[in-house]
Amino acid sequence: MKKGLVAFALLLALALLPFAASNMVVFATMVMAKGLAVLGILVLLRADQVSFGHAMFFAAGAYTAAFLTAAWRDIDLILLLVATLAVTGIAGLLIGVFVTRYRGIFFGMINLAFSMVLYSILEKAFHITGGSDGLRIRRPTLLGFEFSRSEFDLVMFYVVLAVAAACCVLVGRYLLSPLGQALRAVKTNETRVEYLGLSAKSVLLTGYVISAMLCGLGGVLMGLVQGLASPEHAFWSRSAELVFIAVLGGQGHIAGAFAGTLVFEWVRTSAAALLDDSWQLILGVTLIAIILWAPGGLIQLWHRLAGRRTSSDRTGSESGVAE
């Protein structure tokens, strides 16, 4: 109940952001879009699996928008989102059937291989994909309305906010559902999962498809904001960046995905303004510090800062449950 209230207050505050700080709108939109992709990484981290290739689904989302807006001028944004979910869901299923046979480093590397295949195709198939320049994404309509450039930024902010909020709720539900909980079971004891009569592979595959769709949504929304789909979106360093942010944010809570992205992007922009090319250095040191002192990421830091009260609250409620 209290949690729901906090979430609602946060949503309300974000919804008012354009009135308070209109210069932050595009930045916030991009953070939320990228946060969706990080959320996808977080789902797989539940099963202790790290994909170094999920940027391929991010790119798939952006290119879906590019192709569709090129083919149909007045295509609706909602349709683009639905199409992206379908494309990345199917792609996630096809690739997932193959990669979920592997665990650990092999899982990570095979994902990387798939993403680099996609990267090469996007870069080489010039006449279809626009090569290394990528493809422009036209502004779609929303529910039949057309928008100017500046209006569209604001529209995108609210669309991304709504999509992110919906995804948080749905992913939160999924992680608490039997199949979501089974992700953690696969992490700690795959043998027992099989000996209860459940295929660990299908547990992981479900998570994989969901994470692919989240990355796809992040990609299509980011593409719409930037107006561009580029092969760079699929490059391996983008995948690594998503994993980096997931670790930075922490896997204990869904909010970690967005908090991590916020800090990451904030450091990147402000460090660049402060000192040329220093942002990698600063982020690198930040991550080392996080791994050493707060392996649970920003979420763990938050719990520490919110301090003794929350921890004593929790033990209190736990003993209450045990009665």
Next chain:
Amino acid sequence: MSGHDQGQPLLQAEGLKLRFGGIIAADGINLSLFPGEHLAIIGPNGAGKTTFLNICTGYLKPNAGRVSVGGQEITGRPPRRITRMGVARAFQIPQLFTEQTVLENMLLAGSIRERRWNLLRRLDGIPGRAEMEHLLDLVGCADVRNRLASELPEGKRKLVDIALALALKPKVLLMDEPTSGVASADKFGVMETLMNALREAHVSSVFVEHDMEMVKLYATRVAVWAQGIIQMTGEPEVVLNDPDVIRNVIGN
């Protein structure tokens, strides 16, 4: 109750052979479990008793021979498919989901059995919850249901491991030293509870056991496994008093 005249066996192994390099674990094993039986397998360490459970549940594939459940051959099928046919397993070293609570462990087993995969429904709200809590109560673990599985003492983990298998409502339960790791003062109480639960739920069982007292009290039939073959089977009083068995298995 020797069981040989009880019709079709629930679980049947015929001519099982398996060797690991130079070690012969099974060299022509024929063993059947009939409904209502509680078959104890005894024998020296390293004789291949656990290997037998591994073959029956599909974890290992035999070099030769076949295993069937209710007349249907299952040799070489993966553990999850054999589990779904009603053969559950408890382990010598408890196999739990250590990052989740005891109750969550049980609820997962319950939703897997009922195939409840609604992605938007919470695990702790599944209809089978009361039944799972009852099972935990039955094995004496209701007090630790909200603790993480990794925090439990060995004895409790062992019991939760058995409860997980029972949660599947199996026809056959295979147990590998069910009370090893349980404090010796509690052993008989635990086994008593466990066997009562099995009888009540009409679950037949095979259990590997080293404690002859336990075998005498709870087995309906005993099989002596040594050098890769079944040396003898029969009722506990007969087998445990056999001079050869006393010398080779029980003696030291």
